[in-house]
Amino acid sequence: MIRSARCGGIELGAGESITPQRHLYDELVHVVAGHGFTTIWNDRGDRTTFEWSDGALFAIPLNVHYQHHNASRVDPARLVATNNAPVYMNLIHNLDFIFGTDFDFTDRFTGDTQFDGDTVDQGFRLWETNFIADVxxxxxxxxxxxxxxxxxxxxxxxxxxxxxxxxxxxxxxxxxxxxxxxxxxxxxxxxxxxxxxxxxxxxxxxxxxxxxxxxxxxxxxxxxxxxxxxxx
Ligand SMILES: [Fe+2]
Structure with missing residues (x-):
């Protein structure tokens, strides 16, 4: 059986940041505790930074470079993330390709992409958005x-x-x-x-x-x- 999704947790100590990374699989991130910010950028020069705190939910646009930062100098921040990495691991089987491909998916992220919580109601109880401040x-x-x-x-x-x-x-x-x-x-x-x-x-x-x-x-x-x- 090919596993379809994987989930993991990240704890950022006070003032810590993750190492910048990019990957060819989608990932959703939910903030369980703390507050901080995430910077997202691509190779053609688009870049944005948005803040989050506990209760937030957002997605990492496909294959952007990104880095999470804990804004607190006192408290840790905890994030839980789910992604579809197993699909790519099983089908492509090449970590250099999955984590090192230079391609900007401009249908997912450009300099105009805002993480400000705006939503578009698509009907059928579906919201299209980039960022939920508090689920x-x-x-x-x-x-x-x-x-x-x-x-x-x-x-x-x-x-x-x-x-x-x-x-x-x-x-x-x-x-x-x-x-x-x-x-x-x-x-x-x-x-x-x-x-x-x-x-x-x-x-x-x-x-x-x-x-x-x-x-x-x-x-x-x-x-x-x-x-x-x-x-x-
Ligand atoms: Fe269910």
Missing amino acids: NQVPLIKRPTRGGSNRQLELVNSSIGAHLSEFPVGTYKKAHRHGAGTHIVITSGEGYSLMWREGERIETVEWKRGAFVAPPDRWFHQHFNTMPQFSE
Whole structure:
């Protein structure tokens, strides 16, 4: 099986920055704690810097050079990122190409690309945007057929989809299943998920704010809110 997505965390110590990098896979970044800024640039000279703090969600435009910086001289900053690197690793199998290709995807990033939180409502509960300042403040749309409310997000024309979901206390999202690669970050609330492979024992996974859940490939899963707020 070819894995479709990978997730990892970064902690930047006080005043620290990551080494600048670029890659031929898409990546979404969620800020779990702290505040800082990210600088993005390409080979033709386009460049921008935007600030973030806990709760933010943004995407790294494909193959730009980028560098995250922790703006605090006291506190660490924590980021969690999900990407589709496994697809490229399995298909291309060449790290020099994946991390060292000189090509500017100007359909993803130019000097006009702003990370200011502006959104375009594409209908069908889909927002097109480059930057979400706080995922817990995004207005969601009721989705009675699935339970709760949600909002689909498309960030910098990324090939990775994302959505936000919320379920009132005492309610749940209807059970469903899909392929591997979905990474769930609990941004508020408390509850649990039931997860099971068809015909096998049901597993219970408890979670609260800051938890990370990844339903396995084709396992059914169902999320229950036992507190006033739940966001996926
Ligand atoms: Fe799911």
